[in-house]
Structures are given as C-alpha cells and as structure tokens.
Amino acid sequence: MPKTILIVDDSSSVRQQVANALHAAGFSTVEAEDGRQGAAAVEQNPAIAMVVCDVNMPHMNGIEMVQAVKCKPQFSKLPILMLTTEGQPALIKQAKAAGAVGWMVKPFNAGQLVAAAKQLTQ
C-alpha cells in the first residue's frame, strides 16, 4: 500500500512537479491549493502520512496551516515539510516553533525531496 503525501501549494505547476517526483518513488499524493484546504484535507484523510507545504499562499499561509494542524493532538506526529521560495530566518523559526520538521527552498531537488519523504514516512 503506497504511503499518501499531501501537497499544499497554490501553484498547480509546483504541485504537479512534486507529485511527479513522489509518484515515481511509489508514493500516492493528494493536493490542496492553500492552507485552509490543506488543513481540511488532513482532517478528512487519515491516510495522509506526510505533508509538503508551501508558505506564501492565499487564505491561509503555510505556517498558519502548520499551527492549525499541530494544535490538534492527533496530528502531533504528522511530519510537515515546508517547500517554499522563502529563506528568511524569522519564517524558518516560526515554522520550526509551529512543529514543521524541515525547510526546503525552491527550486527543489527531486532526489532530495524523495529521500526526505522516505525518511519521514518510515
């Protein structure tokens, strides 16, 4: 049974790029266009084993999404990896404090992303 990874990004091109990389490595994926949809997807799909999440998105940004998800005890161990164009230390600290497990700056390396996904979904 393939592990399911939620991809949250307002860019359909990035979602498709990430999904292609993960599918090639045997993962299945679900997608959300912003943090609000992403938080709802986590609630509705218990099969989600990991989240790859952008930061700058409309409606609810990625850090707010991590906070919304991680404040619920049932998702305290769900790994959330940030994938963003941002490299600002203040944002990275906020994501870490909210409970994200890592930070990757776009453009991403597919091999690195897949290796991280394998490690985080073990």
Add this chain to the structure above:
Amino acid sequence: MDASLDAAVLACDGEAPQAMLPEPAREDPGTAMPQSPEALLDALFIEAFQELLAEYPIEVVPTQALEVTTPAPHVAMRSIVRASGPGLKLESVLLADVDFLAAVHPLSGDELTTSNLQDWAGELNNQLMGRLKTKCLMRDCAFELTVPKLATGSGLRTHLSRSCNYRHHRAMLPEGRMCLSLAATVDPDFVLADSATETAEVMTEGSFSFF
C-alpha cells in the same frame, strides 16, 4: 495553446521621454555594482532572473520603453508580485508570451495547458522575487511578498502604477519573448549594502534543512 506568436509580441509602445526614465545606474569605478538602491535592486533582480533560468540560453536586455504592451490578437500572460518592507516597496511584473512560458515550464509539452502556463507565469515571478528577497536579506534588507496576481489576454501592459518608475528588460529565447519589469520605491534613508554578507541563517535556493 496559442503557438502562433511571432516577433511582434511584446512590442514597445514607444520610447519614454528622458524625464520619465528611471534613474540610470551609476557605476562605482572600484566595484561592478551600481550605487543607487533602485539601480542595485534592479541589478539583483536581473541577476536573480538569470540564475532562476540559468539552464536556458536567455538573452536579457534593458529597454528604454515607457511601458510594454502585448499587441492584439496575441495572447500573453502577466503576473504581478508586490513586496514591501521598511522604507521599500517593489512591484515585479512578468509579461510573457505563451511560447516563452512553455519553453521554460518544468513539465513537458504534452502535459501543458493554458492553465498550467498561467500558473507558471505566477510561480516564476514568485520564485524570482524569492531569490531577490534572499539577496536582499544578505544585505540586511527584509520584505514581505504578496501572492502573484495573474492575467491572461491581449493588450496586457506592464506599466500599472502611475506613481512608479519601472525598469524594463526584454528576455528572449528562440521560442518566445518575455518582458520583465521592476518598480522600486524607496524612502530617502533606505540603505542597501553594496555587497552581500554570507550568513548561515538565510537559506538559499535549493537548500534543505531538517529541524
């Protein structure tokens, strides 16, 4: 997808009067970097763009046009990303024909739709401004980015805010053309260091860290 765009796409509306042009870059004889914050921001903007699309043989040239308009009936795509921080406001406008966007899209041609290309116009601008932000962070300048605003159509213009002076650049590939514009509004006391300071805290493009 409209694949019939020709060299007329992204034609200039006309040359700007000298008084309307942005302040020209001034070179310090001791360094290669321009001195005014606006010129330095523009130089970093172009550097970021060339890094972002480094794998493509793109020629980038400045243009003195007051604004750039896509002529009807050609379809083009525009994205706008704004940024603001202490003493600084930026507006990046990316205006590209569909063939340029298709040529630099990470997915192959068979998978591309008009929606993909419009999305990519926004994501390219987002990644471009992200790179500019990284370069500015290394010069002790921070700002926040907006999500891209997208438009598709003919007769799209780059010059939107009447109060802004834009610096326009044409980016050309054999497959298509693009116009890249940055408007920078800085306070008189705004300072941007001429050289970057390497800091381990700022994560650069392609880097990855587990917490």
